[in-house]
Amino acid sequence: MTVLTISPESSPLVHAAAAAVLYLHIGAGSVGILSGAAAFVFRKGTPLHRLIGKIFVVSMLIMSGIGACVAPFLPTPERASVIAGILTFYLVLSSWMAVKRKPGQIGGFDYSLLLSSLSITGAGAYFFWLAMQNPRGMLDGQPGAAFVMFMIIGSLAAVGDLRLILKRGVTGATRLARHLWRMTVALFIAANSLFLGQPQVFPKAVQKSGLLNVPALLILALLLYWLGHVGYGASKRRRLHKSAGLQGA
Structure with missing residues (x-):
């Protein structure tokens, strides 16, 4: 995000408010990316993980x-940034x-x-269509x-929202997967906004090295790993329950 368009004739208070909004946006985004990365490191379900999760939610919102x-x-108004902001807000919430x-x-x-995901x-x-x-x-x-x-992510989210409503809620692995993929995709959007959307804040050598692509790829890899881990765990539990039922019969 670049600076707001403020008239030179505006009062110092207006300029200070615009600067405060910019720094709050940057600061919250930085905290969100760091806390999101930390959430992957600490053991799920622990008090520390829950605390980091709360920090992530507040900062990302x-x-x-x-x-x-x-x-x-x-x-230059950026409609893509408007949708990205709304989508990220929706995913985190x-x-x-x-x-x-x-x-x-x-x-x-x-x-x-569901209305939000369909609107996105x-x-x-x-x-x-306008771009075309x-x-x-x-x-x-x-x-x-x-x-x-945005169309792909919004469609996937809408399907999940509709499924949740039709099934009157989600439980178990489905509930955990819903939490994981939405949080991770929100983190992916935030990381891309910084590393790929604002490359000028990094040294020239870093920009030319291709390292700015690494965070996004790493986040996607973590998403695939955790979704696979959750799915494998749920499948394993089903097999164990089925085996126990057969033995009991």
């Missing part, structure tokens, strides 16, 4: 909320609710999540492919 609200007022709420429960909030998917499709109307296939300086990502 602040970062994404500011990003979504400020992006339309940048020198729904991920947190997946473990905060008791298993097998739903409420009006879950219907609002629709907005991504609309902006992709441009001879260069661009919108606000972003390629149309950027909006395809």
Whole structure:
């Protein structure tokens, strides 16, 4: 995110407020990325993991909320940043609710999540269509492919939200997987916004080395590992239960 467009004639208080918003966005994003990485390191379910998780949620909500609200007022409005902010906010909030709420429960909030994921998917499709109307296939300086990502993630999220509503809640491995993939994709978006979206803040040597691609690849690898781990664990438990049932028969 670049600086807000502030008139030179504006009062010092307005300029100070704009700077505060920018630094809060940057600071919250940095804390979110660090706490998200730490959440993968510490043992799941421990008090320390839960504390880090809370820090991650608060910092990411602040970062994404500011990003979504400020992006339309940048020198060059960035509609992709608006969707990215809303999507990240949605993913973090729904991920947190997946473990905060008791298993097998739903409420009006879950219907609002479904509406949000469908809206994100629709907005991504609309902006992709606008980009395709441009001879260069661009919108606000972003390629149309950027909006395809929002369509894919939004569609997957919408399917999960609909499934949760139809099944009247999720439990076990499905509940944990819902928490994991949403948190990790939110972290992936935040990391890309920093390392690939703002490469100018890093030394030239780092920019040319390709190292800025490493965080995103590492986060995706962790996502695949944990989803596989959760799925394998659930499959193993089912086999054990089935075996125990047969022996009991």
